[in-house]
Amino acid sequence: MFQPLIRYFLASLLLLPGLCVFGQATESTNALVQPFDTYRRQALQEKLFVHTDQSFYLIGENLWFKLYYVDGSFHKPLDVSKVAYLELLDAEQKSVLQTKVSLTTNGGNGSLFLPASLQSGTYRLRAYTNWMKNFSADFFFEKNLTIVNPFKPLGLPLLNEVAEYDIQFFPEGGNLVQGLASKVAFKVADASGQGKAVRGWVLNGQNDTLSRFTSHKFGIGSFMVTPTQGTTFRVLIRDEKGRTFTRPLPAIQPQGYTMQLTDAGADQLKITVSTNVDSPSTVYLFAHTRQAIKAAEMRSIQRETTFLLDRKALGEGISHLTIFNANRQPVCERLYFKRPTQQLTLSLKPDQNQYVSRAKVSIDASVLAPTMKSSQAALSMAVYRIDSLAPASSGSILSYLWMTSDLQGTIESPEYYLQSETAEIAQATDNLMLTHGWRRFRWNDVLSTSSQQAAQQPLLRFIPEVNGPIIQGTVTDPASGKPMPNIQTYLSTPGKPVRLFVSHSDSAGRIKFEMQDFYGPKTVIVQTNPADSLAKLTITSPFVDAPPAPKLPALTITESESDQLLSRSVAMQVQSTYWGDRALQYTYPTVDSAAFYGRPSESYLLDAYTRFPRMEEVLREYVLGVMPRKRQDHFRLNVLNGPYRTIFENAPLVMMDGVPVFDMDKIIEFSPLKIKQLDVITNFYYMSPTLFNGIISFMTYKGDLAGFPLDTRLVKLEYDGLQLERQFYSPRYDSAKLLASRLPDARTLLYWNPNLQTNAQGKGHIEFYTSDQPGTYLVEVNGLTKDGVAGSQQVRFEVKNRPE
Known part of the structure; x- marks a missing residue:
């Protein structure tokens, strides 16, 4: 019964255009290229992005979401898996809410009601497909949400005056090797994951200063060091308040390889490979961009050799550059980011900058770029009130697809790296590549794939759900x-x-x-x-057990925010009391x-x-x-x-x-x-x-x-x-009678549309009405074209109380 499903799925992988753009490999590099290409064809990577209507909620509210479903290499909408699993995990990694969502080429959408049983805290929203369960949970979509239960004591942790920093070191290529100079990147972050500005010194056993450094952006930076035999190294770090911390360098290998990436000019990258291994013969450079092979070369080596890599040969986004020894064992790896040249440029134009309560808002949405045969795009839009509790962003599909989804760990302000490139941004981006390296597979799995295995069906436990759950x-x-x-x-x-x-x-x-x-x-x-x-x-x-994950940041609400929390709580209760029945409407398939x-x-x-x-x-x-x-x-x-x-x-x-x-x-x-x-x-x-x-x-x-x-x-x-798809309810005040209604309207989420479609000219028009809640409102849009071009846009407007 299920063998036809596997054949259908594999055929769909082969039909994806451009999955392997590398077409020429020498005989010496075929031992790397062929098994990698076989693995790629058998193990297509899927990606999910979840656009939530907000990132801050109270219990009793609905969490609305839109799922974008694309292939992991080219970010084009997929039509393979028909089910996505979405769940909410608490601080102990226990699943407190779960749901299954139907997927199409336009993605999927739904909602979660946040019950009163939830405690106040930071939660992790996670989404994946059945096929994605064959691979590491690192491939799943994740984002942090704040949920507050105003009817229970917050139980906030006492502020600790002693800084607890997470200090990590990352040698370029992976290892420090005795006698070989290496660049070492570092990252210093607090308990919430926010980077901290620091300066530091590399000291030997006699307290001699070997190197000085300062962090560059988001607590990330780098320094050079050459390990020597019989020397103990330690790093002294000082934060802006003068507090000092001492950490050892990573373990130093007696023998091995190092790599260093530099700009060689003329749009070329220079990769220098050094080794202290006795009688080394050859090394290989293998480069791929999200599993699309871009380069495979071999060089002989004595103590040092270099590869020149044409930057134009690499794909946009994050590429992996891996060095193999003569036995074709991976010995070094680092990431390189090539800024995408195309993104979905959106224009949002409200008819006014300021409105009164219960007034009609008209917004024109337009796709301005890129220039294609069709400017049609699938968009999702949320309009919600922002304040010190509700941050002015619920996540960008652009930064997720190009940055977050291909990096390990939490990325602070990923949108920063996608700005127009400057020297500062370029340096910060390279530092990020050094401190968040990873790959979506294990090289042992790839290189063990023989041509005989390639002719067989892949032995994967979870098959894609191509027809339903x-x-x-x-x-x-x-x-x-x-x-x-x-x-x-x-x-x-x-x-x-x-x-x-x-x-x-x-x-x-x-x-x-x-x-x-x-x-x-x-x-x-x-x-x-x-x-x-x-x-x-x-x-x-069908839901996976939560693997060990980074600790969620603690909930921090100051006393100055208590009035805003009370206002939001009253608004939630008013909506539940007067509008609850009208909001319970479903679309039956x-x-x-x-x-x-x-x-x-x-x-x-x-x-x-x-x-x-x-x-x-x-x-x-x-x-x-x-x-x-x-x-x-x-x-x-x-x-x-x-x-x-x-x-x-x-x-x-x-x-x-x-x-x-x-x-x-x-x-x-x-x-x-x-x-x-x-x-x-x-x-x-x-x-x-x-x-x-x-x-x-x-x-x-x-x-x-x-x-x-x-x-x-x-x-x-x-x-x-x-x-079942729940309909978003928004009242209309298009008559004098409705405008004069004494029924309170305490909405802080004015509008949610997970399936806003633009026409062939890239135009879309939206209308909705404001509520009785004054404040600053954010219009937030994420979008994706059929060609996999993503984009996000925001605009704000004010709402004032209607004059008596």
Whole structure:
């Protein structure tokens, strides 16, 4: 069942244009290029960006979000995974809210209601797909949000007068090597992750100063050092308040390689590789930009060699430059950032700079650049009040795609590095590349990929959900706990329409059910055939366990902000009291209302026939395709094989509201007065991987089983399907009566539109009304074109109280 999905997914990877632009490799470098390209084709990287309506919330409010879904190499919208998983993690990395969101080429959108059970604090919003679970959780989208529960004490931590700085050192290329000069980058940040300005000294064991340095931007800088044998090095750092800290340098390797990147002019980069390894022979330079190969070269080396790399050969964004030794083992690596030349330039023009309460706001949105055949772009827009509690940004898709998503750790002010380049910004960007290096794979995984493996299907545990959510579980022996292979299992969701899913457990006892049109909360029933009724069934959560992650910054609200917090709290309660019912409106998707087996051979609406008190009489009197028989005091239902006018020798599939039933005595004893409809399939019915000898489907009036006694050994649980789309409600004051309404309007979020589309000329127009809350409001837009060009824009306006 799932092999076609894998083939479809791999074919979609190959169809992505330009995934490998490197076309020439020498025989000596093929041992690097070929396995890397094989790995790239098997392991496409997906990226998700989540635009939230704000980054500060109170409990009782809704968190609105828009998901942008693109490939990791070229940032073009994808149409592979159809489900995204989004969850909110607390300070202990426990998931407190979870939801599943439908994905299309336009991404997805939804909302989360923030319940009163949440404590005040900083939370981590995380999003990923099923396919992304095959790789490190570092690939997941993450952002920090502040949530305050005004009805519980904040419990804020006492301010610590003693600075607790996180001080880290990063040798260029990865290691300090004895006798080889190296650039060492450093980063100094406080407990909240904010960089701190410092100056420092590199000292030897005799306290001689070997080097002096100062931080450049965001607490990041660099210095040069040459480790020597038998010398102990330490770094003395002093902050702006005069407090000093002493840290050791990273461990010094007795033998190895170093690399240093410099600007060689003429649009070229010079990579100098040094080594103290005895009798080295060759080294390789391998460069790729988000897995698109850009260069692969080999040089002989004695103590030092250089590579000249054309800057134009590198792709825009972050490139990885890796040095391999003669055995093709990675020995050095560093990042290089090439500023993108194209970004989505947006214009936002409100018709006024200042409005009164309950006034109409008109905004013209235009795509100004880049110049393409079409200026159409998918945009998401939020309009919300900003103050000292609510920061004036909820995240930029531009900085995330080009910067944050390809770097490790938290990046302070990523938008800074995407400004027009100056000498200061260029230096800060290079320092950032030295202190946040990482890659989206392990080289051992890449280089172990042989050509024989490339011809096989990739052995990945999680497949892409190309049609809808996949419910996964296991079948095990309850006594030994060992997996049980080749066990047939059934999953059903009682209700309308009738749905049934079948799966055989694999060699590891795993079962998978691909769900289509699976929306909202459902009751899920999973069972095996009676012959395997002792097997233990377990349904696993599709959400991943939170791996160890950087500590979330503590919530800091000063006493001077208490009035603003009170005002926001009152506004939230007013909206919940007076507008809560109007805000609970959902858009229901259009789904196929037919049963999974389509048009039945026979269908009976029992109210149109004589009502008999026993089910046996109903089946005997007018249901032509079913033959009830009794053997050894137990009933058996046979189905006529219509095409051949014979009776199937084997038992048919019998269902009650889509739930398979194997005890026909229960069917016969069940009251026919509770049955609304009976369908019969009088031919073979194939549902991969199972062939049924006809189908008998009983349906109750409400599709809720109507008290039918199910087998006590089956697994029954409540399971959430895809989130139903909630409509954002915004009142209109387009008449004198509505304008004079005494119903309070305390909205601080005036407008949210996750699917704002521009026309072929790149124009869009938005209208909404202000509330009774005065203040400064921010209009924030993120957008993406079909060609993967991203952009963000902001504009502000003021709202004053309406004159009496």
